[in-house]
Amino acid sequence: MTNNLDLFSGAHESAPAPVVPDKVLFKLQQLRAQLNQWAHEYYVLDEPSVPDGEYDRVFQQLQALEGAYPSLVTPDSPTQRVIGAVLDGLAPVRHAVPMLSIRTETDNEATGAQAFDARVRRELELDESAPLVEYVAEPKFDGLAMNLRYENGVLLQATTRGDGEIGEDVTHNIRAIRQIPLSLPRDAGVPPVVEVRGEVYMRRADFVRLNARQQAAGAKSFANPRNAAAGSVRQLDSGISAQRPLSFFAYGLGEITPPAHGGPDFATHYAMLQALKSWGFPVAPQVCIAQGAPDLIAFHERMGADRADLPYEIDGVVYKVNSLALQRQLGFVTREPRWAVAHKYPAEEMPTRMEGLDVQVGRTGKLTPVARLAPVAVGGVIVTNATLHNLFEIRKKRVRVGDTVIVRRAGDVIPEVVGKVAGTRAAYVPNFRMPASCPICGSAVVREKGEANHRCTGGLFCPAQRKEALLHFAARRAMDIEGLGDKIVDQLVDGAVVRSLPDLYRLGLVALASLERMGEKSAQNLLDALEKSKSTTLARFLFGLGLRHVGETTAKDLARHFGSLDAIMAAEVEQLLQVRDIGPVVAASIHTFFAQPHNREVVEQLRACGVHWEEGAQRELGAQVLAGKSVVLTGTLPTLSRDQAKEMLEAAGAKVSGSVSKKTFCVVAGAEAGSKLAKAQELGLPVLDEAGMQALLQTGEL
Numbered sequence: 001m002t003n004n005l006d007l008f009s010g011a012h013e014s015a016p017a018p019v020v021p022d023k024v025l026f027k028l029q030q031l032r033a034q035l036n037q038w039a040h041e042y043y044v045l046d047e048p049s050v051p052d053g054e055y056d057r058v059f060q061q062l063q064a065l066e067g068a069y070p071s072l073v074t075p076d077s078p079t080q081r082v083i084g085a086v087l088d089g090l091a092p093v094r095h096a097v098p099m100l101s102i103r104t105e106t107d108n109e110a111t112g113a114q115a116f117d118a119r120v121r122r123e124l125e126l127d128e129s130a131p132l133v134e135y136v137a138e139p140k141f142d143g144l145a146m147n148l149r150y151e152n153g154v155l156l157q158a159t160t161r162g163d164g165e166i167g168e169d170v171t172h173n174i175r176a177i178r179q180i181p182l183s184l185p186r187d188a189g190v191p192p193v194v195e196v197r198g199e200v201y202m203r204r205a206d207f208v209r210l211n212a213r214q215q216a217a218g219a220k221s222f223a224n225p226r227n228a229a230a231g232s233v234r235q236l237d238s239g240i241s242a243q244r245p246l247s248f249f250a251y252g253l254g255e256i257t258p259p260a261h262g263g264p265d266f267a268t269h270y271a272m273l274q275a276l277k278s279w280g281f282p283v284a285p286q287v288c289i290a291q292g293a294p295d296l297i298a299f300h301e302r303m304g305a306d307r308a309d310l311p312y313e314i315d316g317v318v319y320k321v322n323s324l325a326l327q328r329q330l331g332f333v334t335r336e337p338r339w340a341v342a343h344k345y346p347a348e349e350m351p352t353r354m355e356g357l358d359v360q361v362g363r364t365g366k367l368t369p370v371a372r373l374a375p376v377a378v379g380g381v382i383v384t385n386a387t388l389h390n391l392f393e394i395r396k397k398r399v400r401v402g403d404t405v406i407v408r409r410a411g412d413v414i415p416e417v418v419g420k421v422a423g424t425r426a427a428y429v430p431n432f433r434m435p436a437s438c439p440i441c442g443s444a445v446v447r448e449k450g451e452a453n454h455r456c457t458g459g460l461f462c463p464a465q466r467k468e469a470l471l472h473f474a475a476r477r478a479m480d481i482e483g484l485g486d487k488i489v490d491q492l493v494d495g496a497v498v499r500s501l502p503d504l505y506r507l508g509l510v511a512l513a514s515l516e517r518m519g520e521k522s523a524q525n526l527l528d529a530l531e532k533s534k535s536t537t538l539a540r541f542l543f544g545l546g547l548r549h550v551g552e553t554t555a556k557d558l559a560r561h562f563g564s565l566d567a568i569m570a571a572e573v574e575q576l577l578q579v580r581d582i583g584p585v586v587a588a589s590i591h592t593f594f595a596q597p598h599n600r601e602v603v604e605q606l607r608a609c610g611v612h613w614e615e616g617a618q619r620e621l622g623a624q625v626l627a628g629k630s631v632v633l634t635g636t637l638p639t640l641s642r643d644q645a646k647e648m649l650e651a652a653g654a655k656v657s658g659s660v661s662k663k664t665f666c667v668v669a670g671a672e673a674g675s676k677l678a679k680a681q682e683l684g685l686p687v688l689d690e691a692g693m694q695a696l697l698q699t700g701e702l
């Protein structure tokens, strides 16, 4: 295990302090400054100056040097962004300066901006002859407010707004946002204590990608970018939130010493934003100075027109009095400043006529009712289809074909029908029913008890589900067909080159090389990968078939229990119920799947194509030295991949679990093990390295 493990435990403190040559200190500083500079160019300015590989090379250099001198690792080092901590809950934090909300105007652009300007002028006792008041106009970002506390230039704590007085400590997750500096420049007049406030949000494109990833992994997708951002920030497992693509815009300050008001540099809000920019924070490029109500109205109009094209969602604009002296003079009413107002845009909703109601079959077989609409512009985009989610939503909203319905669009999320405009139906229209058979493949449609969704039972046979099925089949933990990604699968299915799983093994070089962005070399690589995948295990094959409710573990249990595919295909529900952890729902799903002739046909054809595995003896007998024992794997082992280690442990009967508890039999830890190792040590559990695990597999004894 590496010295890195001691980073946050303070264990190195007891060792005699190593003598550190000045050269090393200098080098560390130099590498960190260089990486910070490059990250700023890449993530904030959007102007990378070096290729990714160069960044990685220097990053690894820093990692190696810090590995050799662990006592010199500082929390603001670029290597310390993701610390992998898993928390039990988020700690409450009282804000040093309350996080206020702003008064909202929803009137149209003219009256909203004019009303605000008139109020400001009245409060400041400016008569008509006085000059225009100077404002700063900003987008109102649709994310969540964040307070970032820096002491002596180092990010110490990140807190959510909460109720304005007390927020939650989310430092562990916020550190992973590359746009947020872990330390501020030394020479830019950064105060000793400064809280930077702004909005954490998710860009539309990142949101779409995240949802696709969630869906592919069978995880829940998010309704909109704001929910995705909020859910990610409030994650307890910083490892998960580090994979969520979050962004940040700065728009204000919290506590600051010396106080901002009277501080020498900031006479205006705009100057303060410029300072934040020079400290490395992203400030929205649209932010501008506006003279009086006319400029505010123009800004509101301009942003409204650009809104749909922005890379992130905004729900309005914010106007702020620019002069900090005037801000002080205006002060607050209860929890809202008199010097700022949010001017919201109306929700992106429009009425239109529902001309038809179709059913779409998604990649997972889910049937979704989709309203066909008379084309209507919603938030700058012409909408012709909108989802109604499921049968129960239709019933709840009481919409029928011919109704005038309200359509809502939120960013790149699929538009939805919100409800109907009362009393618009011209004639009698029968109530909508879900089809009894799949509109694509004709297979039976079912809805399981307690579920809102109807599903097609066609499985591999249904073209709508083919792409998903192919990707699942090719996945690393299934048949592991390297290079068969979604771009290729889309082309193969759309071009009707591949209609079923066995077709994959019938692909030739010519067909593959003619696909877009596919040279002869990558075509050959894919053919090699397909060939290699033919030699597999029964568990991988079963998992790859993608039966509903049959995940990796169940596939392994089935393979171990029955020993052969024919035995599984022939098994009655009662026999399936004998398998460890298989209940009635899973047993029924397996039984139904293999009862379908077309599924059996697919299996036979795959075998005929040469897909094979070692069958026969239920290997567990005699060899299950770890039967029923729970083992946790953490960190990187020197020779085995995590999957290999997991497979070996499971073959010996162990249950490989993701979390450490008192019931854990032992923990196998490799390099860069984190909180799980710490927890094991805390609980006094046995901790093994790779060699120790090999020994354990022989005897089953520690």
Ligand code: IVH
Pocket (backbone or CB within 6 Å): 100, 101, 102, 138, 139, 140, 141, 142, 143, 144, 145, 146, 161, 198, 199, 251, 252, 318, 337, 340
């Ligand atoms: S300023 C005292 N500026 O809107 C003023 N807020 O109620 C404090 N928001 O939850 C806020 N964009 O997260 C400000 N450019 C912007 C903003 C903004 C979005 C959010 C903020 C807060 C809410 C204000």
